[in-house]
Amino acid sequence: MKKVLFYTNQFFGQIGGEEAAYTEPQVHEGPKGNANAFVPQLKDAKIVATILCGDNYYAENMEICRAFIRKQVEAYQPDMLLAGPAFNAGRFGIACADACTFVQEQLGVLSLTAMYEENPALEMYRKSIYIMQAGKSAASMTKDAKRMADFANKLLAGEPVGLPKEEGYFPKGRRINVFAEKNGAVRAVDMLMAKIKGEPFETELEISMYDKVQPSTPVKDLRKAKVALLTSGGIVPKGNPDHIPAATAKVWGRYDLSGMTRLDAGAWESVHAGYDPVYANDDPNRVAPYNTMKELEKEGIIGEVYPYLCSTTGNSTSVADATRMGDEMVRQLKADGVEAVLLTST
16 A cells, blocks of 8 residues: 655645644644545555645745655655645645655655646746646635546556646656657648648647737836836725725726825725735735835935826736736826836735
8 A cells, every 4th residue: 555645735734724824834644634635536545644834834934844844754654745736826836846846856755736727836846746737726626636646546556657638737848759650741731731621630849929028118217207006915995895806806996095195004905815914904005115105206216106006916816817907007007197117016
């Protein structure tokens, strides 16, 4: 019977939400939290222990967390580390991928995690480890756990691993020679004819497509410019009048700051679900530094501060929605004569 060590965060480990994000690493015998979703799917393998750690703690104390994981690997002698799935949670994704990379490269233990395609950890770690494709949120937990477990069973059994599209993992940037019945010229013509006829076909070499963004011209004189403050940190008037979602936002708000020199605690709040809002609520200017901009205006460094705050939440927001909202903001700002923008995040 193979032994599996499982890694998850404070939320899926049933410790708490964002308020428990600084939970130090701990270990529990057997499966705990979402590790139980994997138990019936694993063949000839069992989860011997579950490591839990707060997302913030891991991100800020990686060496300590790696040392803790090393101790558990030495104690339980697992054949594999399973982590996640992390969905579109950036901090959780980094923790899962870092833990997997560490045990595989430093300790020689098989590892596997999963996340959504827009998770920032994917590009950081995809070349080092197997990362399975997962849904955007925990709504796909059951399906993602089964896919991860099926692939884990194959890895543990030492079976040959198929291509990314066959197995469901993200490409690792490797090219492997395979034998085909038809040579490349014939296959290329077949694809061309299918494309001309409007029939389905699948390319053998995907070409990466990147947006071409033309840099803005420099501001001629900041001392005469009107500068706007934008944030994806979720700072909104108390009560969130536009009902901006805490994650996966599709809307943004524009809030009048006329007569203000700062964003006062109690009158403004953070509705962002991707970080602990305590310090932002205590002083909203930490995320949206309107007070500093007004000081720069007073000192003559900025000609004029735009009297509105444009705000949304960037947490798990899709690239398409972010692009659309950005275009909407720019149209409004241009109409109001804004020449420069300060965009803050978290």
